[in-house]
Amino acid sequence: MTTLKGTTLIIDEHSAALMAEADFPDRRQVTQRFGDLAPDGTTSTVALARLFEHPRIGLRFPRFDKLLADGGFGPFRILLVGQDVERWTPFGTFDATSRIGTGIRAIGRTSYAYGQGMFIDGRLVATAGATIVLADKSGPLTLPDELRADLAELRLPGTDAAVASQPDPPRRERQYSPAAATVHARVGDVDLNRHVNYIAQVGWYDEAIASHAHDLLGEGAARKLPRYLPWRYRVTYLGEVHYPGTYDIGIAVSGHDEHTVHYELGLFDSGRCLGTADASAPRGKLPATAFPDGKFTS
Known part of the structure; x- marks a missing residue:
């Protein structure tokens, strides 16, 4: 598809x-x-x-x-x-x-x-x-x-x-997200339609959240990162993603409590939004300083 x-x-x-x-x-x-x-x-x-x-x-x-x-x-x-x-x-x-x-x-x-x-x-x-x-x-x-x-x-x-x-217009702007992670398309991400498969893109969002959690927690938390991966996604696809390519995933937090973090993510190619995702994941040991005004520090 x-x-x-x-x-x-x-x-x-x-x-x-x-x-x-x-x-x-x-x-x-x-x-x-x-x-x-x-x-x-x-x-x-x-x-x-x-x-x-x-x-x-x-x-x-x-x-x-x-x-x-x-x-x-x-x-x-x-x-x-x-x-x-x-x-x-x-x-x-x-x-x-x-x-x-x-x-x-x-x-x-x-x-x-x-x-x-x-x-x-x-x-x-x-x-x-x-x-x-x-x-x-x-x-x-x-x-x-x-x-x-x-x-x-x-x-x-x-x-x-x-x-x-459709996602609210601000979600499609790169500046909406105070943090970002970079992902690189792999040839194994490409499907029969010759673009990056939609499920592979969900995996990219996983990578972005794990990468950002690692930055917040430091090197010692690497083996604990699986506990920070989302249990819920809602994804909207707005444009085709191709190989080869390097893309930015914008990361923001729409809400959180002591147990859960709700993420808003966007997939960008040179500022053009190709998709958005909402995700819910365990908070784990992410510090309160990571959530000023409901958003991540960059």
């Missing part, structure tokens, strides 16, 4: 938290890999984003597929414009199995959103969602009736229609 500057669906991200596995119209088993485990031994939030991806892409839309086969729609691209993922409790062991439920939680005029839940022994441990737009060179396309009918059959109970939104 690729990305598009434009619409994002805003949904009730916690709706799946009130649902049982049986409420999801599609349910599949996944096996956790060794590479899914973070240094603290639990499944990382970035790995969760990838584990949720496969069942989501595996959903089939028979009416829409027939429309495409008959030449009744297209050409178009499938664009991921936003995703969210949240780990509700630490979990994860190598070769452990879990089940992922997938459905549709919002249908708009030009976009739709998936809702997903991960279950272990019937217990919800993580949720996720992704917002999709169909577009051609002129921009987003109105969803065809055939696709809307397929989506309606996969609708999750108790979900409401979505509304369109």
Whole structure:
């Protein structure tokens, strides 16, 4: 998938938290890999984003597929414009199995959103969602009736229609963030669409938060950095990210208490914002001096 500057669906991200596995119209088993485990031994939030991806892409839309086969729609691209993922409790062991439920939680005029839940022994441990737009060179396309009918059959109970939104304009300005980290695109970050994959970008946000925490805590904290990595992300994709390239990630704090830090992040290429993310992570031993007026010191 690729990305598009434009619409994002805003949904009730916690709706799946009130649902049982049986409420999801599609349910599949996944096996956790060794590479899914973070240094603290639990499944990382970035790995969760990838584990949720496969069942989501595996959903089939028979009416829409027939429309495409008959030449009744297209050409178009499938664009991921936003995703969210949240780990509700630490979990994860190598070769452990879990089940992922997938459905549709919002249908708009030009976009739709998936809702997903991960279950272990019937217990919800993580949720996720992704917002999709169909577009051609002129921009987003109105969803065809055939696709809307397929989506309606996969609708999750108790979900409401979505509304369109984008990050507030100040979030797109580099000067909004008092701190920053530099990341370098790697060839392994590039997917079949020849740009940096959207899940790889979530990993970049992890790197930025860890790098900044390391700067605040000093060299002696390096082995403790996994405890500062986020358990929750909401990401908006505003433009394509390419290899090779060097990018800045702006870092600000929108709120904090004695246990949690809420981050606002932005991905920038020479001052142009290519994406934003909101994240929640443990505060750990980050000092109070790191949060003057709710923002990090630079």
